[in-house]
Amino acid sequence: MRWTLKPKPESLKVEALKKALQVDNIVATLLLQRGIETYEAAKTFFRPSFSDLHDPYLMKDMDNAVARIEKAIKAGENIMVYGDYDVDGTTSVALMSSYLKTRIDSVATYIPDRYDEGYGVSYKGIDFADDNDFTLIIALDCGVKAIDKVAYAKEKGIDFIICDHHRPGDKIPDAVAVLDPKRDDCDYPFKELCGCGVGFKLITALAANQGQTAEDLVEYLDLVATAIGADIVPIVDENRALAYLGLQVINTNPRPGMKAIIAEVKKDILTITDVVFIIAPRINAAGRMKHGNHAVTLLTETDFNLAAEYAVDIDQFNTDRRETDKRITQEALVQIEENNEQEGFTTVVCNETWHKGVIGIVASRLIETYYRPTLVFTKSGDKLAASARSVKGFDVYNTLEACSEHIEQFGGHKYAAGLTLLPENYEAFKAKFESVVKETIDPKLLTPELKIDLEIELGEINDKLMRILKQFAPFGPGNMSPTFMSQNLKDTGWGKCVGEDDKHIRLTVTQSFNDKIVCIGFGLGDKIDIIKTKRPFSAAYSIDENHWNGNVSLQLKLKDIKA
Template sequence: MSEKRWLYRPIPESPEELQAVENLTRDLKVNPFMAMLLVQRGVHNFEQARTYFRPELPHLHDPFLMKDMEKAVLRLQMAMVRGEKILVYGDYDVDGTTSVALFYGFMKTLYDNLDYYIPDRYKEGYGISSQGIEWAAENGFSLIVSLDCGIKSVDRVDEALEKNIEFIICDHHRPGAELPRAAAVLDPKRSDCDYPYKELTGCGVGFKLLQALCLFRGIPLDRLFGYLDLLAISIASDIVPIVGENRVLAYYGLKRLNSSPGFGLQALIKIAGFSSELDITNVVFGLGPRINAAGRIKHAKAAVQLLLAETEEEATDFAFAINEHNNSRRQYDTSITEQALAMIQGDEWLLNAKSTVLFNNTWHKGVIGIVASRCIEKYHRPTIILTESHNRAAGSARSVPGFDVYEAIEECSDLLEQFGGHTFAAGLTLKLENIKAFQQKFEEVVTRRIQAEQLVPMIEIDLPLDFDAIDQKFYNILKQMSPFGPQNMAPVFSTSDVYLVGEPYIMKEKHLKITVQQQGSYQRFTAIGFNMAHHALFLRRDQPFAICYQIEENNYNGNKSLQLYLKDIKATVGAEQ
């Protein structure tokens, strides 16, 4: 019935963990299941629980703990005192455009002599471009603050120095062997940086520079915190861990987004059709793709113009244009995904491979990363989608849980022009004549490195749970564990010895709706499984089965009830532990 692996997170079992479960159950007045859930997430006592459930802005780290921060603040301050022209330079994706909107928007309240620049995805490519530096030189800029890019731009920064332009780099990608000769290089992933939190977004690093500038100049931090809605969008869309400092920033950023967002975000929320409170998932699937679409289809400058809009009318116009770009992006995405899947299905070697590398010179460069993710949904393995750009093959890579695609690409670097990225997502360019050799070498590297279980879709389950433990209080506390995201995902539970009550109901020919009851419990729940109609063929009223699910609240005509959002169903209890 199920082809997915159920992987259980370790359940607290050491004497210290069991004591922590007992203490939390007593001190927080929660049931033991909730206490176990908290211990799994590193919450062992009342104080840690208070920090976890009630993040506070004073919990943010001192920005001056970051390597080069003092240099960066002094150089920025000197530029302002001297009246230099400052250029805010950001990448064209969501993290880059929110970085520019936050940094430029805040700096504009302090200083007038500045502008911003977003490279063209197709003409200039990722990172610092020679064209961008040329533009800065022609327009009299002497300082560039780069956001979400620059850590590997050694040659470009040298190029800028020759034109008497200095850089402050704010990046969060992995550095190369050599750092650029910038006035300051801010990147918590520098090997010589002792900053306590390593997983900030590019926008987050820019925010830390502004936080340091505020502290240096005695500017109330509340003025800066007004821009946290933009930072929350970068955290959600860049799929970074939502623990530690990111959790604090996302928590307050979402509050801002739901109470008093800027005009641009207000217009975007409206055009995306959201009416209830936004969470990380809404941002990832509703706002992020629309902001990204500007750079994918036309030019990302439109996204920054939207985010910086100063009137409702201006914001509405930009939001409408960006939404149109997003509709175009969806059409490209759908047709290219169909072509990519057909290529795999029609090739015996590709079907049996442990990786996917596809090339088509007509594919739209702006959506190949999305297409790579779509291919992984069907064929669960590391995937790279390539298209032609400037007589080169340009590609986006995506990975599966547990497999470091960046390291696999790095092992093929002799065939590449350039590459960069993270564990689960990366970008690369290579000569067209190297595509076949790269496809074969990448397959060899993946085959050698990947473990068999990583090629099977996995559902990570927090705890086995009895239906009797599920009540409104339990759900209310679950809700307070948000914002959810990597390393703090919405809890997933499993329950065995579950029976059907009544018959399965199929909605829109593909979704499953069932009523379930656990043996020995009086509790009954409605359970919904999207795209799970096929399971109805195997369910029998007299046969027990196991389910894994998340708990959510259904609000129908003002009547609230708890229901289960199914992730998978297993015919027997033989779930993998």
């Protein structure tokens, strides 16, 4: 890893904020690094509230969307709520359909089959709507590029409202409304909502017509917070408030389906990290291993006993998913070694038998080993489909755009995308992808970067600091958990490898004779020799709490150590 120490804020600003907030140097510096310079800004940061949310009508086409839905409700039209099969899509569908059913009975949900229909709006979904007399489709977390599909629906007398957050193409679909803060002609003040977040803005605007505010919709925020965590959008501005308020719902009064998932994992208080690693994979597993409908059914169920039964199924899907992605990752690593492809600027692997539902996870796992832009292909109908993942700082979406001559279809974000191509174009695409990355990537991006907020002394770590750091949560892109570094550390002599295959290290470090603190380093077992030399070393870490036998103590969660 290459360690990068963030620039220190101006000392005058640090002193001013220290005085205004009555905090120490460390806290003032961390806040300034996050753009928080005043008492009022700090108050907003530490106490997110509904007042931090923007007016939904600032979003382009919101008035059109509300007018069309109100017309459908008044006329008793059949409304289809359509969404993608991942966490953001299924939570969006659960949110929108649950809300609409409080106003009208004739609402149905539709999640495309990952294998039969693929990502986004499908002709099959539109045909289903036509066959069953749906006259309005509300598409969530997809649709901003579905120009042909929306035109096809229009021919059949079906209107579309699109709630998306992906980057639009050159043209916008001819829908009744296209709600997407990333539209060039949209002046909405916050561009980084997830799909479920855009859906929440729509129901907020609909509720305003009924004399309600966002506070009256608090019951939907467990879904929004889950989507924010799972979709890895920046947890700043409006997303911070929605995640913060949503976590309160998750921990105090979650919907029966969410409660049933939490009961399966037996954890009292959940953080956004728990949402990302415990709740989200289970919801995702339905669409990966079986069908996204299972997730929507769980998240919209109002009877806890039924929800508990569905949660058992979802948990099994997740177990199957874990076993499958572990096996495929091993096969992919073997393929890379057998083909001597460890040295390039990219990782591109293909096996027509690999499970399409886990190739995105496998791509992420391969980055953990080789750390470079990665594509994992499998067979999908008569085409090859891939999930793309990138390294920090490199835009894989733009790279795919540069390779579009070989691609049938693609979409996504800077760091994650999906594509399909014809099998006969695979080798040409692979060569072009390698060539474009080689020409455009800064070579230093091929070494993982560890951003360090601040260098501190062990003696500055105490319970008061930990109490304040916990209030920096929820953490995520744009507000990562603070990473510190300390130099001239020594092991007190008890450092050792622990865990399966000695993968981890546990030690007690000291910087002076008075300061001792326990450290745990997951995945750092190969660094044991640095400790055993008895020479001083540097460590990068976050400050953590260790709960054991009813006792709570501070510990350092090591991210890296260097001689």
